[in-house]
Amino acid sequence: MSSSLADGDDLAGAAPSRGAPLSRGRRAERRFALLAVAPAALLVFGLMLVPIFGALGISFFKTDGVTADFVGLANYVGLLTDPLVGAVLLVNLQFLIAVPLVLVTATLTAVLLYEKVLGWRTFRIVFFIPSVLSTAVIGLMFKSTFAFDGPVNKLVVAAGGMPVSFFSAPTLAIAVIILALVWSGFGYGALIILAGLSAIDREVYEAADLDGAGWWQKLFFITLPQIRRVLLFVSVINVIYTFTSLFGFVYVMTAGGPGYSTTTLDYLIYQKAFSSADMGSGSALAILVFILIGILTVLQALVSREREPNNG
Amino acid sequence: MAEARRAPTRLPPFLILLLVAATTLYPLSFVVANAFRAKAEYLKAPYGWPANWSLNNFVLLIDNYDVIGAATNSVLVIGCALAISLTASTLAAYAIVKLDLPGRRLFGGTFVSVMLVPSQVLIIPVYLLLSSLRLVDTLPGVVLVYAATNIPFGVFFMTAVMRSVPNDIIEAARIDGAGPMRILVSVVVPVLRTSILTLAILAFLAMWNELIFGLILLPSEANNLLTAKMASIGGRFVTNQPLLMAGLLLTSLPPILVLTFLSKYLVSGIAAGMGK
Structure with a gap:
C-alpha cells in the first residue's frame, strides 16, 4: 500500500x-x-x-531546556539500568492483555454484523462511537463509573458488598484501564475485520452449504482462516496502541499511580520531560520507544504486504 | 432457498449485537442523564433519567471554567490547522501524482516514513523549537504543529485517491489552455470532493481528541483547548460528578455529531486509514 506512493503516473x-x-x-x-x-x-x-533528529541530539545531553551538558550515551545507559524503566515496561506489557480481548470482541461483532441482520448498518455506527471519542473523555467516564462513591460501587453496596477502591490497588486500576481500552477499541477493529470478511469469495460458503456445514464449522474452517491476515493486522495495531495511546487514559485516571504501578512508557516520557525537567533522559526514552514502535511497524508492513496477493 | 435456511440463525446474532450496542450506549446515556441531574440527586440515585432536567451543571461549568473560551480556542486552532493541512496535502499529492515533480520518489517516501511517528517522540524537541520561536502558549504555535503532524497521512491519503482521477479529463483541460493551478481547482478538486471531506473528518477527529501537544504547548488557562481543559480539570471534579459529566458531554458532542451525520464518509475512510 505504502510502497506505491512514490510511483507517480506522470501525465506527460x-x-x-x-x-x-x-x-x-x-x-x-x-x-x-x-x-x-x-x-x-x-x-x-x-x-x-x-x-x-533533534530528539536524537538532545538524548546525548543532560538538559533542563536552559543549560545543556554533553553526556554521550549516559542517558541511555542510565535508562537501561534503571529498575524503574524495567518496571514501567512491565506495566506496558500487562496492558497487552487488552489485545486478545479487543481481537475476540471485534471478531465476534464483525462476524455477526456480516450476517446482515436487521439494523446492521446502525449497529456498525453505534460500535464506532467510542472510537471517535478522545481517550481523555473515555478515561474520565471510566474514572467516574469506578470511583469510590461511583455507580459501580453503589451496585456493589446494594448487593451487600463493601465498596471497592479501584484506583488504589494496582491490579484493579490496570483492569479498569484495560476495560476502557477494549470498550474504546473494538468498534474500529470490527470495521476493519468486516471489510476483510466482505472480501471473502461467496462461492466458498455456497460450496460449504452444499456439503452441509453448520454455522460454527463455517466460522472456524472458512471465515477465520480466510481473514487471518486481517486479524494479524488488527493485533499488531493494537499492540502499537498499547505503547503509544495510553497517555490519555493514564493522565486522567491514575496519573501513573499508585506509585508507578500504572505508569506507562509514554507517560514516563511526559513526566521526565515536563515534571522533572530531565529532557535529555526523556528524549532518550522517546528514542527507545520509537525504535520499539519502528520494529512493530515494520512487522505490520510485512504483514500487510503479505496480505496483498490475497486481496488482489 | 439459502435465505430460508439461514433464517433460524438470524435472531441470536441480532440479540447479541443488541447487547453489545447496549454496552456501548449505556455509559454514554449515563453521561447524558447525569449532565442534566442535580448533584444532590446524583448522590442518592445516579441511575435512570433525572427527575428534573436541569441546565445548572452547564451554567456552572461555563461560569467557573471558561469552557466557552476553550471551545472557541479549539474551533479557531482546528479550523486554521485543517485549512492548512488539507490545502498543503492536496497540493502535494497533486504534484506527486499528476505533475512532473523533480524528486517525487524522495518526497513521497519521506511523507510515508514519518506518518507513524508517535507524538511522544516529537513533544520535547517541538516544545524546545517553539519556545525558541516564542510560540509556546500561543495559538499559532499549536496551529502549525497540528497542521504539520496531520500532513503525512493527508498526503498519503490524497495520493491514493488522486490516482483515481482520470488523466483524460486533465489532458482535455490542458488542451483547452488551462494551467496546472486552474486544472487543480476546477477539475481535480471537484472530482475528489468526497475524499477531501473524508480526510477533513479524519483530521478533525485527530485534532479535536489530541491531548499531549494541547497540554504542553498551551499551558495557561486562557489558551487551553477544550479536550486538554477537560482532562486537566477532570481531577478537581471528583466531588462534583454531574459537573464533570456536563463537561464530558460538551467535549464529546462534536465527534458524535460528525459520526452521526457524516458516517458515510467516515466509514469509507477507515479502509484507507488502516495504516493510521
Missing part, C-alpha cells in the same frame, strides 16, 4: 530524456510542482523531521 508520458532542453511549458510545470509540494514539505521538515 513522453518525458524528455535527461539533459535534453526542457520546453518552456515543462519548465513552468516543474516550477509549479515544486511550489505545490513546498508548503507540505516545509511544515513536515520543520516540525517533524528536524524534531526527530
Whole structure:
C-alpha cells in the first residue's frame, strides 16, 4: 500500500530524456510542482523531521531546556539500568492483555454484523462511537463509573458488598484501564475485520452449504482462516496502541499511580520531560520507544504486504 | 432457498449485537442523564433519567471554567490547522501524482516514513523549537504543529485517491489552455470532493481528541483547548460528578455529531486509514 506512493503516473508520458532542453511549458510545470509540494514539505521538515533528529541530539545531553551538558550515551545507559524503566515496561506489557480481548470482541461483532441482520448498518455506527471519542473523555467516564462513591460501587453496596477502591490497588486500576481500552477499541477493529470478511469469495460458503456445514464449522474452517491476515493486522495495531495511546487514559485516571504501578512508557516520557525537567533522559526514552514502535511497524508492513496477493 | 435456511440463525446474532450496542450506549446515556441531574440527586440515585432536567451543571461549568473560551480556542486552532493541512496535502499529492515533480520518489517516501511517528517522540524537541520561536502558549504555535503532524497521512491519503482521477479529463483541460493551478481547482478538486471531506473528518477527529501537544504547548488557562481543559480539570471534579459529566458531554458532542451525520464518509475512510 505504502510502497506505491512514490510511483507517480506522470501525465506527460513522453518525458524528455535527461539533459535534453526542457520546453518552456515543462519548465513552468516543474516550477509549479515544486511550489505545490513546498508548503507540505516545509511544515513536515520543520516540525517533524528536524524534531526527530533533534530528539536524537538532545538524548546525548543532560538538559533542563536552559543549560545543556554533553553526556554521550549516559542517558541511555542510565535508562537501561534503571529498575524503574524495567518496571514501567512491565506495566506496558500487562496492558497487552487488552489485545486478545479487543481481537475476540471485534471478531465476534464483525462476524455477526456480516450476517446482515436487521439494523446492521446502525449497529456498525453505534460500535464506532467510542472510537471517535478522545481517550481523555473515555478515561474520565471510566474514572467516574469506578470511583469510590461511583455507580459501580453503589451496585456493589446494594448487593451487600463493601465498596471497592479501584484506583488504589494496582491490579484493579490496570483492569479498569484495560476495560476502557477494549470498550474504546473494538468498534474500529470490527470495521476493519468486516471489510476483510466482505472480501471473502461467496462461492466458498455456497460450496460449504452444499456439503452441509453448520454455522460454527463455517466460522472456524472458512471465515477465520480466510481473514487471518486481517486479524494479524488488527493485533499488531493494537499492540502499537498499547505503547503509544495510553497517555490519555493514564493522565486522567491514575496519573501513573499508585506509585508507578500504572505508569506507562509514554507517560514516563511526559513526566521526565515536563515534571522533572530531565529532557535529555526523556528524549532518550522517546528514542527507545520509537525504535520499539519502528520494529512493530515494520512487522505490520510485512504483514500487510503479505496480505496483498490475497486481496488482489 | 439459502435465505430460508439461514433464517433460524438470524435472531441470536441480532440479540447479541443488541447487547453489545447496549454496552456501548449505556455509559454514554449515563453521561447524558447525569449532565442534566442535580448533584444532590446524583448522590442518592445516579441511575435512570433525572427527575428534573436541569441546565445548572452547564451554567456552572461555563461560569467557573471558561469552557466557552476553550471551545472557541479549539474551533479557531482546528479550523486554521485543517485549512492548512488539507490545502498543503492536496497540493502535494497533486504534484506527486499528476505533475512532473523533480524528486517525487524522495518526497513521497519521506511523507510515508514519518506518518507513524508517535507524538511522544516529537513533544520535547517541538516544545524546545517553539519556545525558541516564542510560540509556546500561543495559538499559532499549536496551529502549525497540528497542521504539520496531520500532513503525512493527508498526503498519503490524497495520493491514493488522486490516482483515481482520470488523466483524460486533465489532458482535455490542458488542451483547452488551462494551467496546472486552474486544472487543480476546477477539475481535480471537484472530482475528489468526497475524499477531501473524508480526510477533513479524519483530521478533525485527530485534532479535536489530541491531548499531549494541547497540554504542553498551551499551558495557561486562557489558551487551553477544550479536550486538554477537560482532562486537566477532570481531577478537581471528583466531588462534583454531574459537573464533570456536563463537561464530558460538551467535549464529546462534536465527534458524535460528525459520526452521526457524516458516517458515510467516515466509514469509507477507515479502509484507507488502516495504516493510521
